[in-house]
Amino acid sequence: MTATVHPIGSARAASLEPMIQLAAADLNHVNAVILERMQSEVALIPELAGHLIAGGGKRMRPMLTLACAALLDYQGARHHKLAAAVEFIHTATLLHDDVVDSSGLRRGRRTANIIWGNPASVLVGDFLFSRAFELMVEDGSLKVLRILSRASSVIAEGEVSQLSAQRRIETSEDHYLEIISAKTAALFAAACRIAAVVAERDESVEEALDAYGRNLGVAFQLVDDAIDYSSDAATMGKGVGDDFRDGKATLPVILAYARGGEADRAFWRDAIAGGGAEPADLGRATILLRETGALADTLERARLFGRRAIDALGAFPAGRAKAALVEAVEFAIQRAY
Amino acid sequence: MTATVHPIGSARAASLEPMIQLAAADLNHVNAVILERMQSEVALIPELAGHLIAGGGKRMRPMLTLACAALLDYQGARHHKLAAAVEFIHTATLLHDDVVDSSGLRRGRRTANIIWGNPASVLVGDFLFSRAFELMVEDGSLKVLRILSRASSVIAEGEVSQLSAQRRIETSEDHYLEIISAKTAALFAAACRIAAVVAERDESVEEALDAYGRNLGVAFQLVDDAIDYSSDAATMGKGVGDDFRDGKATLPVILAYARGGEADRAFWRDAIAGGGAEPADLGRATILLRETGALADTLERARLFGRRAIDALGAFPAGRAKAALVEAVEFAIQRAY
Numbered sequence: 001m002t003a004t005v006h007p008i009g010s011a012r013a014a015s016l017e018p019m020i021q022l023a024a025a026d027l028n029h030v031n032a033v034i035l036e037r038m039q040s041e042v043a044l045i046p047e048l049a050g051h052l053i054a055g056g057g058k059r060m061r062p063m064l065t066l067a068c069a070a071l072l073d074y075q076g077a078r079h080h081k082l083a084a085a086v087e088f089i090h091t092a093t094l095l096h097d098d099v100v101d102s103s104g105l106r107r108g109r110r111t112a113n114i115i116w117g118n119p120a121s122v123l124v125g126d127f128l129f130s131r132a133f134e135l136m137v138e139d140g141s142l143k144v145l146r147i148l149s150r151a152s153s154v155i156a157e158g159e160v161s162q163l164s165a166q167r168r169i170e171t172s173e174d175h176y177l178e179i180i181s182a183k184t185a186a187l188f189a190a191a192c193r194i195a196a197v198v199a200e201r202d203e204s205v206e207e208a209l210d211a212y213g214r215n216l217g218v219a220f221q222l223v224d225d226a227i228d229y230s231s232d233a234a235t236m237g238k239g240v241g242d243d244f245r246d247g248k249a250t251l252p253v254i255l256a257y258a259r260g261g262e263a264d265r266a267f268w269r270d271a272i273a274g275g276g277a278e279p280a281d282l283g284r285a286t287i288l289l290r291e292t293g294a295l296a297d298t299l300e301r302a303r304l305f306g307r308r309a310i311d312a313l314g315a316f317p318a319g320r321a322k323a324a325l326v327e328a329v330e331f332a333i334q335r336a337y
Numbered sequence: 338m339t340a341t342v343h344p345i346g347s348a349r350a351a352s353l354e355p356m357i358q359l360a361a362a363d364l365n366h367v368n369a370v371i372l373e374r375m376q377s378e379v380a381l382i383p384e385l386a387g388h389l390i391a392g393g394g395k396r397m398r399p400m401l402t403l404a405c406a407a408l409l410d411y412q413g414a415r416h417h418k419l420a421a422a423v424e425f426i427h428t429a430t431l432l433h434d435d436v437v438d439s440s441g442l443r444r445g446r447r448t449a450n451i452i453w454g455n456p457a458s459v460l461v462g463d464f465l466f467s468r469a470f471e472l473m474v475e476d477g478s479l480k481v482l483r484i485l486s487r488a489s490s491v492i493a494e495g496e497v498s499q500l501s502a503q504r505r506i507e508t509s510e511d512h513y514l515e516i517i518s519a520k521t522a523a524l525f526a527a528a529c530r531i532a533a534v535v536a537e538r539d540e541s542v543e544e545a546l547d548a549y550g551r552n553l554g555v556a557f558q559l560v561d562d563a564i565d566y567s568s569d570a571a572t573m574g575k576g577v578g579d580d581f582r583d584g585k586a587t588l589p590v591i592l593a594y595a596r597g598g599e600a601d602r603a604f605w606r607d608a609i610a611g612g613g614a615e616p617a618d619l620g621r622a623t624i625l626l627r628e629t630g631a632l633a634d635t636l637e638r639a640r641l642f643g644r645r646a647i648d649a650l651g652a653f654p655a656g657r658a659k660a661a662l663v664e665a666v667e668f669a670i671q672r673a674y
Contacts, residue, residue, distance in 0.1 A: 042498045096463060100456035119437035119500055122459055126433060127493035129463070133470055133486035142477055149470035156464035161379045163456055 014330030016058065022324045023066035026080060030062050033084035037131055048112050048124045052091055055109050061191040062087045064216075067328070068195030068209050071313075071321035078198045081135045082144060086191045088132035089148065093155060093187075095125035100163065101246055143197050151190035158182025167247035169272040173254050177218065185217030208312050215309035216329055222302035223336045225250040226295050229286050230336065241282045247272045251301065253285075256294035264288055299336050306333050351667030353395065359661045360403035363417060367399050370421035374468055385449050385461045389428055392446050398528040399424045401553075404665070405532030405546050408650075408658040415535045418472045419481060423528045425469035426485065430492055430524075432462035437500065438583055480534050488527035495519025504584035506609045510591050514555065522554030545649050552646035553666055559639035560673045562587035563632050566623050567673065578619045584609045588638065590622075592631035601625055636673050643670050 020027075038049040062083035069079045097103070098111040099118045105111060113121040129152070136145050162179045165171045192213030196206040228243045229252055243250050249257075249272055257268040267288070271281055289295045306329045316322050357364075375386040399420035406416045434440070435448040436455045442448060450458040466489070473482050499516045502508045529550030533543040565580045566589055580587050586594075586609055594605040604625070608618050626632045643666045653659050 040494055040497075042494050042501060044497050044501050045494065093463075096459050099459055118455070120497065122433050122436055123493055123496045123500060126430075126466070127490060127497065129466065130486055130489035130493055133482070134490055137479060137483045137486050140479055142474060142479070145470070145482065146474045149467055149474050152467035153464060153471055156460055156467055157377055157379050157382065159460045160377075160381050160457065160464065163460060164379060164381050 014327050014334050016060075016063075016328060016331050018320070018324035019063055019067050019328050022070055022321055023063050026066045026069075026083075027059065027063065029077065029080040030059070030066070030083045030087070033080055033135070034087055037084060037088075037135060038128065040127070044116070044120060045124055045127055048095075048116050048120055049091065049128060051109070051112055051115065052094060052106075053087070055107055057087075057091075057107060059087060060220075061090050061187055064188065064191045064213060064325075064328075065195050067321055067325055068192045068212075069199060071209075071316055071319075071325060072195060072199040072201055072205065074195065074199040076198065078139055078141075079195060081139050082194055082198065083191075085132040085135040085139075085148065086187065086194075088128040088135070089152060089155075090187060092125040092129040092132070093159070095121045095128070097159070100159070101242065103242065141197060144194050147190050147193055147197070151186045154182045154186040158184075158186065162248070165249060167249075167273050169249055169253070169257055169269050171249040171254060173251065176249065176251055176254055180218055180221040181214065184221040185214045188217030188220070189214035208315060211312035212309045212325065215305045215312060216332060219302040219305040219309065219329065220332045222251055222298055222305065223332060225252055226298045226302070226336050229289050230295060241285075244271065244282055244285055247274070252289050252294045252298045255297055256285075256289050256292045259292040259294065260288065264292075299333070302333055302336070306330070351664050351671050353397075353400075353665060353668050355657070355661035356400055356404050356665050359407055359658055360400050363403045363406075363420075364396060364400065366414065366417040367396070367403070367420045367424070370417055370472070371424055374421060374425075374472060375465065377464070381453070381457060382461055382464055385432075385453050385457055386428065386465060388446075388449055388452065389431060389443075390424070392444055394424075394428075394444060396424060397557075398427050398524055401525065401528045401550060401662075401665075402532050404658055404662055405529045405549075406536060408546075408653055408656075408662065409532060409536040409538055409542070411532065411536040413535065415476055415478075416532060418476050419531055419535065420528075422469040422472040422476075422485065423524065423531075425465040425472070426489060426492075427524060429462040429466040429469070430496070432458045432465070434496070437496070438579065440579065478534060481531050484527050484530055484534070488523045491519045491523040495521075495523065499585070502586060504610050506586055506590070506594055506606050508586040508591060510588065510595075513586065513588055513591055517555055517558040518551065521558040522551045525554030525557070526551035545652060548649035549646050549662065552642045552649065553669060556639040556642040556646065556666065557669045559588055559635055559642065560670060562589055563635045563639070563673050566626050567632060578622075581608065581619055581622055584611070589626050589631045589635045592634055593622075593626050593629045596629040596631065597625065601629075636670070639670055639673070643667070 034053060038053060039046050065079055065083040065086055094106065095112055098106060098113045099121050102113070103111050104114050112124070132148070136148060158179050158181070162183055165175065165179065189210045190213070192209040193206050196209050225243065228240065228250070253268065253272065257265055260268060267284065271285060309329045310326050313322055313325060371390060375390060376383050402416055402420040402423055431443065432449055435443060435450045436458050439450070440448050441451050449461070469485070473485060495516050495518070499520055502512065502516065526547045527550070529546040530543050533546050562580065565578065565587070590605065590609065594602055597605060604621065608622060646666045647663050650659055650662060
């Protein structure tokens with residue numbers, strides 16, 4: 001009951017490599033589908049989509065579909081199109097997110113909205129989103145369509161919910177967890193769940209994989225939230241302090257605000273309500289996040305969700321696929337260190 | 338070979354009233370689905386969506402689904418959800434269009450992007466689009482899903498294509514017709530075609546209704562293009578001269594440019610490339626569009642597509658539904674006069 005139950009936080013450096021190795025052959029097929037189906041006679045579409053799709057993404061979500069299919073010993077090829085659909089949905093949300101947040105940097109490169117403008121990013125996002133549904137329709141499973149259309153609605157709801165919470169320091173931890181469960185974890189969950197559908201496994205298997213993906217997604221987002229205050233642009237691939245400047249009450253901020261004295265709370269209220277435009281403000285914010293233990297406790301919560309993700313895999317037989325999925329969780333957490 | 342073959346351009350005032358009467362009972366059901374399915378715990382979603390959905394739209398596209406179903410004597414209720422899905426897709430594209438064009442006025446009211454900002458419009462559009470697919474999945478027809486996911490891709494391609502053609506005076510008439518066939522007519526065609534699917538009619542019926550909707554859609558858009566230069570904001574419900582200021586080479590401009598002398602062509606090049614910000618430029622543009630017959634010929638082409646739409650209904654029995662669909666075409670054309 002030591003290493004297997006509490007594997008997270010171990011000194012060993014975790015890696016995505018086992019999952020990449022596991023999924024390598026399938027991922028080539030997925031990449032071929034992605035490249036083929038992002039084409040259009042309208043040249044701007046593959047140009048803009050290719051910038052983001054070819055631009056160094058980890059293919060985390062489609063890899064989860066592939067790895068979960070491997071866990072279930074699925075031998076077919078249906079998951080190639082569906083994993084591509086998942087990546088298209090993800091790419092569409094990234095394009096729209098960057099417009100919503102006026103982001104300038106993603107994965108270490110200038111964002112599409114900066115290069116081609118907001119209109120092109122909005123419309124190419126719509127195209128990729130539609131293409132995702134065309135791929136699902138070609139596969140022909142109404143169950144998969146139900147899972148991914150539901151996930152898409154939930155993602156959009158989560159994004160609007162976060163927008164409504166923006167610049168509101170009073171956002172509660174519970175409400176924030178609901179937001180990221182929707183905007184981030186829903187697609188992780190769906191990516192994993194559809195593997196059970198194509199493998200024609202029963203509802204309990206679907207739910208186990210859904211729980212794995214959902215908890216991993218929450219952990220992943222919490223780590224991202226912490227990194228936004230503890231990394232630099234070079235390692236993160238996006239602008240540091242973006243959340244702070246956008247007035248996003250992420251979990252680190254929610255915890256630091258709850259624990260702060262009156263002066264600190266006034267600082268957070270002003271900074272989140274008004275946007276911390278000054279570098280000195282970001283500096284003070286980072287100090288407060290460390291002093292109150294808010295960053296450390298955000299990561300502790302991430303570890304908790306990570307453990308839940310791993311526990312959700314309990315009923316599956318040990319083996320290469322399960323080990324890769326477990327290590328992916330450890331990798332997601334360790335990114336913060 | 339007079340009134341039936343060439344009904345368009347008659348002195349009689351056409352109206353949408355017959356189609357509204359025909360579809361009234363069904364439209365109540367569709368509106369109930371729309372109201373129910375635009376709800377969300379995230380208050381901003383129904384607030385923003387309701388502004389546009391309740392804001393005086395004609396429900397043209399869902400009415401076409403209903404009227405085509407009536408033409409086929411369909412007695413079921415499946416088309417209620419699907420017509421709502423069509424309206425959601427349309428509303429999503431309007432929300433995104435207004436962001437893309439930075440529009441300030443639609444249907445005589447301030448646009449959602451002006452009231453709630455671009456981020457909310459983008460994300461609520463994504464939500465409605467996802468909801469549309471959820472409604473289709475509930476209906477359960479893969480054929481309908483195929484038709485509407487394909488239409489959605491084509492719409493997005495058409496929008497990107499128009500964006501790429503923006504400020505390019507050299508856009509050809511053929512290329513422009515391709516753009517509006519995609520961005521506008523594809524959804525008209527799909528709205529009509531799915532009526533044949535729910536009524537379980539064969540491919541030839543699907544194709545006839547598709548052709549009706551597609552030609553009506555092109556006519557509708559060409560009339561809109563003409564109105565943008567010949568109406569005022571009060572009658573049009575959006576800003577007059579918007580296309581001119583956005584540098585859109587719509588058909589009136591393409592024709593006027595082709596027919597102009599060297600000075601006129603230089604004017605068009607500058608105005609479309611640079612955007613006609615000055616009221617005097619819009620005045621000159623309008624004069625040139627009239628003098629060259631470009632406006633009149635745009636409407637003549639609209640009438641041609643309108644005739645094709647009516648011809649596509651040729652094989653269907655005469656009756657109340659057919660008469661309503663024919664008069665809808667006449668109404669679409671007469672809006673310009």
